[in-house]
Amino acid sequence: MIVYLYDRTFDGILTAVFDAYSRKTFPDVLLGEGEQLPLFCEETHTVITDEAKARRVWKALRKKLSAAALSCLTISYLSELPELDMPLFRYIRKTVDSPRSIETNFADEDVLMVTNTYRKVMHERHRMLQFVRFQKATDGTYFALHEPLYNVIALGISHFKDRFADQPFLIYDKRRDYGYYYDKETLTRVSFAEKLPHFLTGKLNEELMAKDEKLFQELWRTYFKAICIKERMNPRKQKKDMPTRYWKYLTEKQK
Amino acid sequence: MTEQTLEKLRILTESAKYDVSCSSSGTVRSNKQGGVGNTLGGIGICHSFSDDGRCISLLKIMLTNYCIYDCAYCINRRSNDIPRATLSVTELVELTMEFYRRNYIEGLFLSSGVVRNPDYTMERLVRIVKDLRTIHRFNGYIHLKSIPGASRELINEAGRYADRMSVNIEIPNEDSLKRLAPEKDFQSVFQPMKFIQQGVLESSEERKKFRYAPRFVPAGQSTQMIVGATADSDKDILHLSSTLYARPTMRRVYYSGYIAVNTYDKRLPVLKQPPLVRENRLYQADWLLRFYQFKVDEIVNDAHPDLDLEIDPKLSWALRHPECFPVDINKADYEMILRIPGVGVKSARLIVSSRRFGRLTSYHLKKMGVVMKKAKYFITCGELEARGVNELRPERVRELLLPAPKKKTDDRQLSFQFPDEP
Numbered sequence: 001m002i003v004y005l006y007d008r009t010f011d012g013i014l015t016a017v018f019d020a021y022s023r024k025t026f027p028d029v030l031l032g033e034g035e036q037l038p039l040f041c042e043e044t045h046t047v048i049t050d051e052a053k054a055r056r057v058w059k060a061l062r063k064k065l066s067a068a069a070l071s072c073l074t075i076s077y078l079s080e081l082p083e084l085d086m087p088l089f090r091y092i093r094k095t096v097d098s099p100r101s102i103e104t105n106f107a108d109e110d111v112l113m114v115t116n117t118y119r120k121v122m123h124e125r126h127r128m129l130q131f132v133r134f135q136k137a138t139d140g141t142y143f144a145l146h147e148p149l150y151n152v153i154a155l156g157i158s159h160f161k162d163r164f165a166d167q168p169f170l171i172y173d174k175r176r177d178y179g180y181y182y183d184k185e186t187l188t189r190v191s192f193a194e195k196l197p198h199f200l201t202g203k204l205n206e207e208l209m210a211k212d213e214k215l216f217q218e219l220w221r222t223y224f225k226a227i228c229i230k231e232r233m234n235p236r237k238q239k240k241d242m243p244t245r246y247w248k249y250l251t252e253k254q255k
Numbered sequence: 256m257t258e259q260t261l262e263k264l265r266i267l268t269e270s271a272k273y274d275v276s277c278s279s280s281g282t283v284r285s286n287k288q289g290g291v292g293n294t295l296g297g298i299g300i301c302h303s304f305s306d307d308g309r310c311i312s313l314l315k316i317m318l319t320n321y322c323i324y325d326c327a328y329c330i331n332r333r334s335n336d337i338p339r340a341t342l343s344v345t346e347l348v349e350l351t352m353e354f355y356r357r358n359y360i361e362g363l364f365l366s367s368g369v370v371r372n373p374d375y376t377m378e379r380l381v382r383i384v385k386d387l388r389t390i391h392r393f394n395g396y397i398h399l400k401s402i403p404g405a406s407r408e409l410i411n412e413a414g415r416y417a418d419r420m421s422v423n424i425e426i427p428n429e430d431s432l433k434r435l436a437p438e439k440d441f442q443s444v445f446q447p448m449k450f451i452q453q454g455v456l457e458s459s460e461e462r463k464k465f466r467y468a469p470r471f472v473p474a475g476q477s478t479q480m481i482v483g484a485t486a487d488s489d490k491d492i493l494h495l496s497s498t499l500y501a502r503p504t505m506r507r508v509y510y511s512g513y514i515a516v517n518t519y520d521k522r523l524p525v526l527k528q529p530p531l532v533r534e535n536r537l538y539q540a541d542w543l544l545r546f547y548q549f550k551v552d553e554i555v556n557d558a559h560p561d562l563d564l565e566i567d568p569k570l571s572w573a574l575r576h577p578e579c580f581p582v583d584i585n586k587a588d589y590e591m592i593l594r595i596p597g598v599g600v601k602s603a604r605l606i607v608s609s610r611r612f613g614r615l616t617s618y619h620l621k622k623m624g625v626v627m628k629k630a631k632y633f634i635t636c637g638e639l640e641a642r643g644v645n646e647l648r649p650e651r652v653r654e655l656l657l658p659a660p661k662k663k664t665d666d667r668q669l670s671f672q673f674p675d676e677p
Contacts, residue, residue: 105612106605107619129300134357142356160358162286163293163395167356215256216353222261226268227315228305231514231529237308241301251359252303 001028001040006047008032010077013085014054016047017092026093030085057092064095069103076117078151087113121150128156131246132171135203135217136210142169145202145249151176161187172199202249217251224252256349263340264350270320270331271366273516274423274479275509277301279312279361279396281474282418292355292362292395294418299396300361313364313398314354318342318379322368326436327523328425328484330516331368344383348391355395362396362418363387373404381409384416396474401451403443410450414458419474419506422447427492431485435522448502451476455504475506482537483513483530484523489562490555493540497551500544510537536562543568546600547593565657570596573633574649581635581643584620585610597630629656 004019004027006012013030020026023045029038037044061070073091076084087110094102094110106112127148134142142164146153153173157180160171165184172179178191198204206214247253283296301310319341320331330337342350347365354360365383369376380399387393399417401410414420422444426432429441451472458471478499480492496508512529540562543549547569554568555561563571573580573596582591584606592603605623609615616636621627632644632652644652 102612104608106609106623107613107615109622112622126300129295130302132358136357144358159293159295164291164356165286166289166291212256212353215261216357219261219264219350220354220357220359222265223268223314224303224305224311226265227272227309227311228307229272229309229514230307232307232309232512232531234308235306238304238306241308241310242304250303251357 001038001042003027003029003031003037003041003044004047005031005033005035005044007049009049010074011051011054012047012049013077013088013092014057015049017057017089017096018050018053019045019047020093021096027089030089032082060096061092064098064101065103066101069101072103072115072118075121075155076114078155079117079121080151081117084113084117086110121152121155124148124150125152125155127246128152129159131242131250132156132160133249133251134169135251136213137204137208138210140168140210142167143198143204144169144171145174145199146171147174147245147249149245153179157187174199174202203254217254221252221254256346260342260346260350263342263346264316266338266340267317267320267342268315270337270368271315271317271364273330273511273514274315274364274366274400275309275511276398276421276477276479276507277310277312277315277364278419278477278507279398281506282396284394284473286394287392290392290394291352292393294361294394294396302358302360312361313396314351314360314362315364316342316347316350316366318347318365318367318376318383319370320368321370323371324369324436324438326425326439327517327520328435328481328513332517335517344379344386347383348386351387352391352393355393360395362393362398364398364400366400367402369402373402374406374409377402377405377409377413381413381416384413388416398474401447403439403447405447407450410447411454414451414454414471415469417472419477420451420472421477421479422451423479424495425479425481426485427480427487427495428485431487435484448476448478452502452504472504475504477507477509478505479509479511481513482510482534483526488555488560489533489537489540490557490560492537493544493551493555496541497544508541510534510541532564533562536564536568540568543572548590549594566653567596569594570629570656574644574653577644577649580633580645581640582633584615584634584636595630595633597626597628597633599624632656 002025004016006016016027016030025043031037073088077088090110091114102108102111106115128146132144132146134144136142153171157171160169161182168183170179170181178189181188181190192199198208279294279299280297282294284294286293299312301312303311305311321339321341322331322333325332325334351363355362365380367376367380384397384399387397397417398419398421399413401413401420401422403422424444426435433440454471455475458468461468482492499505499508512531512534513526514529515523515526517523518525540554543554544551553572562568573594582595584592589603589607592598592606593600602623602625606615609619614637616638617627620630631641632647
């Protein structure tokens with residue numbers, strides 16, 4: 001079994017493809033650096049991520065794949081799933097070897113896997129647009145904590161920037177410990193070393209809340225209760241469309 | 256904004272909740288300089304899901320629940336003794352803006368009970384959407400109910416600010432409508448629909464000539480029918496829907512299972528539970544009309560005036576037409592592949608684009624997300640065949656596909672009769 005070790009970046013995978021072609025040995029497994037090697041491992045190669053090599057592979061891909069398929073590759077990588085590494089690697093390899101694009105051949109397991117992962121990531125992005133809830137702080141900043149399954153904050157942030165162009169806001173990914181702050185002009189990627197309590201609970205303290213914030217939260221909860229038709233209760237469907245893992249930070253589900 | 260608003264919000268939401276429509280789709284519009292909000296188009300965004308599983312996309316609320324009409328099926332009819340309230344324009348506008356800024360909602364769904372006369376009510380609704388758009392520069396989604404019987408001028412003005420407008424038919428048959436809602440007739444419903452349609456067509460004509468001509472109700476119109484309040488069959492309902500869909504601006508017809516809100520009214524049937532299964536089947540049939548290229552006569556006709564409640568309408572059609580099957584996955588047209596039970600729009604597209612590269616087998620279909628449990632009776636893909644619908648006969652396939660009846664108790668469990676303790 002041939003194992004390639006890489007630094008778990010997208011450029012790393014592209015460099016791995018470059019190395020594989022120049023060494024003429026193709027890996028059976030891709031692993032992150034420092035991970036446990038499989039039991040029967042004949043050969044390991046450590047990929048040193050090199051932007052120039054990665055760019056050359058990308059250039060080759062651009063010749064064959066459509067723009068949609070290219071973004072499918074990069075976006076699926078945001079899932080951060082370790083089991084995606086090999087399908088992604090083989091997808092790129094097949095594209096390089098094939099005379100025409102294989103991007104619509106969904107009978108191919110790797111293409112299907114990458115496309116389905118892309119769908120899942122985009123779905124998670126959509127859920128970010130759905131379930132982010134802002135709380136207004138005393139200084140007028142709207143604060144939201146979010147915990148998406150995949151690394152989608154960067155994908156969804158442009159939507160918020162367009163929509164709330166005239167309000168400063170902060171959306172913070174608790175799991176990956178970074179977020180974006182918008183000051184009515186530019187978006188800045190931020191990450192806080194010191195954790196204030198609302199970065200852990202997602203709830204602003206009362207002294208940090210703007211004057212009417214509590215009332216509007218109460219109004220929203222009232223609305224949420226009133227809109228339900230008792231004769232049609234269907235908690236199963238509610239949980240299917242709004243999985244419980246999001247409830248932690250939803251205003252309407254707080255007490 | 257006070258505690259009183261809280262109570263008003265509760266009352267007016269409970270009055271508005273029986274309106275089904277809550278979609279925020281159909282318009283793509285990015286934010287403007289100095290404005291708040293955009294609309295996404297595509298499938299829209301549902302921000303929450305209430306305990307009954309329905310999505311909350313828009314702030315669905317009535318301006319007032321006072322009403323001069325006395326429609327038998329409506330909770331807000333004037334003879335009902337319920338708490339009544341009216342929101343002021345500033346309250347409603349502030350609620351919408353503040354909810355929107357916190358990402359609770361996609362926009363506003365505004366309707367109203369009829370006070371004084373239709374035009375007076377419509378004028379007040381128009382004033383609110385105008386305020387939102389021009390003073391507060393709200394650029395999010397607005398769905399406005401058009402009041403039956405409102406005049407053309409008001410609808411023309413409303414259409415410039417709203418994304419979608421709707422007039423509810425409620426009862427799919429004019430005689431029943433007159434019986435249940437003496438103040439309404441089909442004319443009062445279809446007239447505003449026609450006004451909206453004309454407005455949209457005129458504006459699209461103008462936009463061909465002038466690029467910045469104002470848009471008119473860009474997301475089209477929708478309507479709603481109550482299911483189960485009258486004796487109308489699914490055939491009547493779906494035929495009406497299909498004629499409506501043939502019109503250029505009708506985007507959605509919603510079906511609302513009748514909920515017995517006014518149990519004392521003898522004109523209405525007594526239902527223990529809202530007809531949720533029937534409602535679901537109607538939606539499935541509606542999808543067949545809109546996305547699966549079915550004609551309404553294929554789904555319901557004189558021989559089958561009602562939808563089968565046990566199996567979905569697509570499977571039901573397939574079982575009535577075994578001569579169309581089996582379908583060869585590797586050769587058949589897209590239209591025919593769409594008709595296989597267990598194959599949806601997504602997997603049909605995957606099949607059509609993948610088979611250019613090589614033969615597809617049932618293994619591939621399964622991976623692509625085809626429900627093989629259903630589809631296996633209706634397809635052939637060059638493998639050793641399982642027995643299909645023609646060999647097994649449709650009746651047998653139907654039996655096989657019916658969901659297994661739920662066992663209430665485990666019959667392997669022994670039970671003992673204990674004498675009652677003294």
